[in-house]
Amino acid sequence: QQQVKQSPQSLIVQKGGISIINCAYENTAFDYFPWYQQFPGKGPALLIAIRPDVSEKKEGRFTISFNKSAKQFSLHIMDSQPGDSATYFCAARGQGGSEKLVFGKGTKLTVNP
Amino acid sequence: DSGVTQTPKHLITATGQRVTLRCSPRSGDLSVYWYQQSLDQGLQFLIQYYNGEERAKGNILERFSAQQFPDLHSELNLSSLELGDSALYFCASSWGQGGDQPQHFGDGTRLSIL
Numbered sequence: 001q002q003q004v005k006q007s008p009q010s011l012i013v014q015k016g017g018i019s020i021i022n023c024a025y026e027n028t029a030f031d032y033f034p035w036y037q038q039f040p041g042k043g044p045a046l047l048i049a050i051r052p053d054v055s056e057k058k059e060g061r062f063t064i065s066f067n068k069s070a071k072q073f074s075l076h077i078m079d080s081q082p083g084d085s086a087t088y089f090c091a092a093r094g095q096g097g098s099e100k101l102v103f104g105k106g107t108k109l110t111v112n113p
Numbered sequence: 114d115s116g117v118t119q120t121p122k123h124l125i126t127a128t129g130q131r132v133t134l135r136c137s138p139r140s141g142d143l144s145v146y147w148y149q150q151s152l153d154q155g156l157q158f159l160i161q162y163y164n165g166e167e168r169a170k171g172n173i174l175e176r177f178s179a180q181q182f183p184d185l186h187s188e189l190n191l192s193s194l195e196l197g198d199s200a201l202y203f204c205a206s207s208w209g210q211g212g213d214q215p216q217h218f219g220d221g222t223r224l225s226i227l
Contacts, residue, residue, distance in 0.1 A: 046215045089156065
């Protein structure tokens with residue numbers, strides 16, 4: 001059972017463009033939604049995270065938009081750069097003391113120069 | 114550099130064998146998490162330890178076991194290995210439990226079963 005669905009599976013964007021990755025979840029007990037960035041040969045690294053009581057969070061060129069009623073959230077990368085080329089994972093964490101992360105299947109982003 | 118150290122980086126072994134993966138968390142972190150990453154299943158949570166005690170269990174097979182030692186490093190033991198166990202195994206750590214404490218990942222151990 002896939003609790004966090006992520007799309008698209010792959011994305012190609014031109015330098016300077018906007019990259020948008022979407023995720024949807026079903027479990028309303030999730031209370032924390034991080035995004036991770038993973039480069040080949042490396043572990044996932046936390047990029048930005050949001051709680052469901054906030055509709056948007058921005059850090060530099062990275063923005064999370066959160067729609068609690070639709071149970072969807074998305075990552076926007078503004079002014080995408082070739083160095084942003086990586087695999088991006090959305091995740092969700094349950095409440096009530098369960099810290100395990102449930103991950104989406106990932107989006108491979110390629111930013112062409 | 115996340116501060117989480119995993120050894121070895123690569124492990125090649127045969128079916129039926131047993132291996133031990135090691136994780137040293139970031140200095141001061143009490144929680145350790147193990148995840149398995151494969152092409153078909155993605156990143157799957159296996160198990161969490163907090164200050165030496167098992168905290169949560171995920172999709173961990175009975176052939177797999179883990180522990181966290183008094184110095185807070187953790188080991189993941191995989192036995193009776195099967196071809197399907199070939200994957201990347203990640204360890205992550207965080208300071209405590211709950212809240213918005215991020216999990217910091219190591220660079221993983223790539224396990225190949227021949």
